[in-house]
Amino acid sequence: MRKVNVGLIGFGTVGSGVAEALKAKRGYIKSRYNLDINLIKICDKDIISKRKVKVDSSLLTKNAYDIIDNPAVDIVIELIGGIEKAKEFILAALKKKKHVVTANKALLSIAKDELFQVAEKNGVQLHFEASVCSGIPIIKALREGLAANRIQSIYGIVNGTCNYILSEMDEKAIDFATALKQAQEKGYAESDPSLDIKGHDSAHKLAILASLCFGIDVKPKDIYTEGITDISSADIKYASGFGYAVKLLAIAKKMERELEVRVHPTLVPRNYPLASVSSNFNGVLIESDIVGETFFYGQGSGAKPTASAVISDIIDISNDIVNKKLEKFPIIVYDKQVDKIKPKKDFYCSYYIRFSAIDKPGVLASISKILADHSISIASVSQKVRSKQKVVPIIMLTHKAKELSVAEALEKIDALDAIRRKSVVIRSERSRI
Amino acid sequence: MRKVNVGLIGFGTVGSGVAEALKAKRGYIKSRYNLDINLIKICDKDIISKRKVKVDSSLLTKNAYDIIDNPAVDIVIELIGGIEKAKEFILAALKKKKHVVTANKALLSIAKDELFQVAEKNGVQLHFEASVCSGIPIIKALREGLAANRIQSIYGIVNGTCNYILSEMDEKAIDFATALKQAQEKGYAESDPSLDIKGHDSAHKLAILASLCFGIDVKPKDIYTEGITDISSADIKYASGFGYAVKLLAIAKKMERELEVRVHPTLVPRNYPLASVSSNFNGVLIESDIVGETFFYGQGSGAKPTASAVISDIIDISNDIVNKKLEKFPIIVYDKQVDKIKPKKDFYCSYYIRFSAIDKPGVLASISKILADHSISIASVSQKVRSKQKVVPIIMLTHKAKELSVAEALEKIDALDAIRRKSVVIRSERSRI
Numbered sequence: 001m002r003k004v005n006v007g008l009i010g011f012g013t014v015g016s017g018v019a020e021a022l023k024a025k026r027g028y029i030k031s032r033y034n035l036d037i038n039l040i041k042i043c044d045k046d047i048i049s050k051r052k053v054k055v056d057s058s059l060l061t062k063n064a065y066d067i068i069d070n071p072a073v074d075i076v077i078e079l080i081g082g083i084e085k086a087k088e089f090i091l092a093a094l095k096k097k098k099h100v101v102t103a104n105k106a107l108l109s110i111a112k113d114e115l116f117q118v119a120e121k122n123g124v125q126l127h128f129e130a131s132v133c134s135g136i137p138i139i140k141a142l143r144e145g146l147a148a149n150r151i152q153s154i155y156g157i158v159n160g161t162c163n164y165i166l167s168e169m170d171e172k173a174i175d176f177a178t179a180l181k182q183a184q185e186k187g188y189a190e191s192d193p194s195l196d197i198k199g200h201d202s203a204h205k206l207a208i209l210a211s212l213c214f215g216i217d218v219k220p221k222d223i224y225t226e227g228i229t230d231i232s233s234a235d236i237k238y239a240s241g242f243g244y245a246v247k248l249l250a251i252a253k254k255m256e257r258e259l260e261v262r263v264h265p266t267l268v269p270r271n272y273p274l275a276s277v278s279s280n281f282n283g284v285l286i287e288s289d290i291v292g293e294t295f296f297y298g299q300g301s302g303a304k305p306t307a308s309a310v311i312s313d314i315i316d317i318s319n320d321i322v323n324k325k326l327e328k329f330p331i332i333v334y335d336k337q338v339d340k341i342k343p344k345k346d347f348y349c350s351y352y353i354r355f356s357a358i359d360k361p362g363v364l365a366s367i368s369k370i371l372a373d374h375s376i377s378i379a380s381v382s383q384k385v386r387s388k389q390k391v392v393p394i395i396m397l398t399h400k401a402k403e404l405s406v407a408e409a410l411e412k413i414d415a416l417d418a419i420r421r422k423s424v425v426i427r428s429e430r431s432r433i
Numbered sequence: 434m435r436k437v438n439v440g441l442i443g444f445g446t447v448g449s450g451v452a453e454a455l456k457a458k459r460g461y462i463k464s465r466y467n468l469d470i471n472l473i474k475i476c477d478k479d480i481i482s483k484r485k486v487k488v489d490s491s492l493l494t495k496n497a498y499d500i501i502d503n504p505a506v507d508i509v510i511e512l513i514g515g516i517e518k519a520k521e522f523i524l525a526a527l528k529k530k531k532h533v534v535t536a537n538k539a540l541l542s543i544a545k546d547e548l549f550q551v552a553e554k555n556g557v558q559l560h561f562e563a564s565v566c567s568g569i570p571i572i573k574a575l576r577e578g579l580a581a582n583r584i585q586s587i588y589g590i591v592n593g594t595c596n597y598i599l600s601e602m603d604e605k606a607i608d609f610a611t612a613l614k615q616a617q618e619k620g621y622a623e624s625d626p627s628l629d630i631k632g633h634d635s636a637h638k639l640a641i642l643a644s645l646c647f648g649i650d651v652k653p654k655d656i657y658t659e660g661i662t663d664i665s666s667a668d669i670k671y672a673s674g675f676g677y678a679v680k681l682l683a684i685a686k687k688m689e690r691e692l693e694v695r696v697h698p699t700l701v702p703r704n705y706p707l708a709s710v711s712s713n714f715n716g717v718l719i720e721s722d723i724v725g726e727t728f729f730y731g732q733g734s735g736a737k738p739t740a741s742a743v744i745s746d747i748i749d750i751s752n753d754i755v756n757k758k759l760e761k762f763p764i765i766v767y768d769k770q771v772d773k774i775k776p777k778k779d780f781y782c783s784y785y786i787r788f789s790a791i792d793k794p795g796v797l798a799s800i801s802k803i804l805a806d807h808s809i810s811i812a813s814v815s816q817k818v819r820s821k822q823k824v825v826p827i828i829m830l831t832h833k834a835k836e837l838s839v840a841e842a843l844e845k846i847d848a849l850d851a852i853r854r855k856s857v858v859i860r861s862e863r864s865r866i
Contacts (some may be wrong), residue, residue: 021723025581032768033580098522129578135724137578145562145570146579147460147466148744173719180671183530232491273730276709282728290454291568291732293714297706411444 003036004318007067010079011044018310020053026205035318041067056378068093075314076323078102085112093119101313103306113217127313132205133282135157135298135305142212149288150417151213153253158205160280160300161189161196162248166365167278191198192339198227199263206250210261215335218261224344226264226401238395239267245275259338267352267428272319347403355394356421363418374409376401393421436469437751439501442522443512444477449735450708451743453486474500501526503768507754508747511535527551534746536563536739542640547649560746565638566591567714568731568738573773575645579787582721584646588687591638593713593733594622594629594660595681608666621713631660632696638682643694651694657777660698671828678708692771700785700831700861780836785860788827789854796851807842810836
């Protein structure tokens with residue numbers, strides 16, 4: 001029987017879920033993988049509060065270095081989240097030649113370069129399956145399963161909170177605030193949900209995926225990020241009328257040697273796999289040169305999916321430990337597939353635009369002319385029936401156009417006398433490539 | 434640079450696709466994985482015909498043993514298909530301590546036990562990612578990505594030909610024969626399509642997946658298998674009216690210590706991920722104890738997806754070759770999760786039933802009574818509007834019921850005077866668990 005000792009730093013909800021799974025699955029992993037994973041130490045600043053899982057009190061410590069400096073520990077699991085302390089502990093563990101498994105997307109997204117280099121220098125592994133869509137083995141699929149493929153684009157629903165909110169707004173025709181409140185009551189959203197709903201959590205995950213696939217170090221600050229806070233139920237309803245769902249997508253696309261990386265609400269055709277991702281699920285659509293389109297779907301976060309990803313990483317690493325010799329694929333490869341990140345003004349996609357106009361003759365003609373002057377062609381248009389209200393919504397879907405042209409055209413349109421409110425713009429991904 | 438020499442047996446459409454990809458991707462794999470995969474020998478009974486890929490004629494041989502007995506060859510790729518010859522070559526290669534990569538689902542489904550034992554005895558790997566849904570890294574996901582999970586059920590669309598035919602019948606309201614002809618013209622169906630449309634190819638793949646997940650050696654003969662040849666466009670239309678798509682599903686479900694394994698046309702709710710699998714794509718929904726539901730989607734067959742899977746297997750094996758020591762997870766684990774395979778009479782699912790009845794009072798009452806007598810409860814019913822034809826379709830969706838009860842009830846119903854044709858039955862999977 002192969003034996004591997006692990007130490008866990010972080011014993012909160014996710015950490016205790018991982019401890020529970022390691023305990024519950026110990027026998028199963030022994031019988032199936034001939035591997036005995038022994039959790040020998042757990043660190044948390046709070047070692048008093050009761051957890052769901054029972055562990056012997058001798059396992060608990062408030063000092064992370066009881067794990068990092070412990071010669072018996074083979075693998076350190078970092079689940080405290082946050083930046084400074086987590087980085088300190090991971091670097092210290094790597095330098096002590098311990099393998100590390102982390103779920104820390106925020107840290108990886110800004111410091112992956114440094115962390116992977118230290119891991120490589122010390123001949124140890126740094127695994128991070130749980131950092132992106134933990135219930136979906138997407139990192140493994142990209143690194144190993146699709147190893148022969150050059151990735152062309154990624155379209156991901158990588159934040160369960162936002163997807164839950166948008167799905168509820170769609171299915172129950174409720175507004176953003178109501179859906180957010182529901183999400184909080186169900187435990188799908190934090191009491192301070194801003195990291196999720198403003199799109200930053202999605203940007204962290206996209207930074208990791210894009211770096212892995214395109215071989216350049218993409219950081220969150222390189223990613224144009226727009227959250228879902230301004231999405232109205234009216235726009236979801238209009239989009240639905242055209243056959244689209246609205247999803248918060250994390251998108252990375254290689255165009256020649258440039259990379260487009262953006263996070264924003266996006267219209268997706270109803271019959272696409274991404275549109276079938278409901279509730280708090282995650283989904284990632286990958287386009288690559290050999291296999292074409294693949295799609296992966298599952299739970300993205302929470303204690304159990306994180307435990308599943310962490311244990312898969314531990315089993316992977318244990319192979320290397322047992323084999324002693326550590327000539328393994330590089331964890332992340334900076335084999336540059338692109339030279340630079342495209343600026344926002346050059347984004348190229350389709351657009352949903354809702355104009356709020358006075359209902360009088362000639363308005364549609366004026367709007368259309370300005371769009372045409374900016375080389376934006378209209379795919380569909382729908383003017384809602386006249387009502388007693390003077391301002392009516394005019395909804396347009398455009399063909400693909402440049403972001404800058406759309407911005408310039410809208411500035412002119414919104415200055416028209418007949419336009420009474422700032423026009424609403426949501427990007428749309430209509431063709432798969 | 435690590436070097437691995439491979440020999441290819443089988444130089445048909447798929448084999449030449451793999452050769453082409455190995456050639457085209459050699460530089461990419463070198464730079465990204467520090468690995469030089471060199472195709473040093475190709476065997477086929479026809480070494481004269483021109484292929485899409487150019488290879489040096491010195492590489493070609495008609496004798497498979499020029500590869501199997503060649504000390505320079507590290508990995509043998511078997512792509513000839515069929516049973517006897519393929520088995521002979523694979524066994525010979527394994528005994529010569531060569532690693533083997535195969536896409537041969539028909540052979541694996543009946544002989545996996547023997548082949549894996551010989552591989553293990555000789556300390557070499559036998560990889561088979563390309564044998565099931567080649568463009569989707571599903572074997573890797575099940576073996577490694579979801580390693581900590583006990584699998585509870587598998588619902589797979591694993592045959593692109595059938596899915597293309599059913600999708601076309603649905604979208605274009607055409608009949609089976611027309612859709613099959615289209616599939617043949619597009620190259621999605623063989624000139625003799627029976628292996629696909631009768632469900633046997635799906636059963637081969639299910640045998641592999643179920644053995645992998647449930648730790649017992651499931652053979653195709655253990656799997657209840659029903660093809661799509663009897664599916665009418667009328668039933669697809671009626672199912673659609675109830676909000677369902679009709680898909681050929683390969684299903685394996687663990688119920689207590691029994692395994693239900695079946696391949697048959699199945700009603701799937703439109704808003705399920707499986708219903709969004711269109712054209713000739715494949716999709717596999719997995720339910721497991723830790724992560725819950727995951728779903729994988731992509732191209733299932735053809736030269737390019739096969740090449741992608743084969744190269745991923747080669748890269749995996751190369752790690753072992755370089756590390757010399759081969760203490761790796763067992764390829765397939767007979768860690769029994771179930772004790773036996775459930776007989777057909779005990780299947781437990783929902784049913785779509787179309788009765789062809791004379792339109793006269795009391796018919797619905799008679800049918801309902803017989804169903805109730807057999808403890809089958811009705812979820813929805815739809816009787817089509819009266820027409821001048823005397824025989825009208827009555828469509829019912831049942832709640833979950835035992836297969837035997839349904840069969841017995843239908844025997845009685847079909848014997849009623851008012852019933853004019855054998856009732857049509859399609860199983861339905863309505864709840865995810």
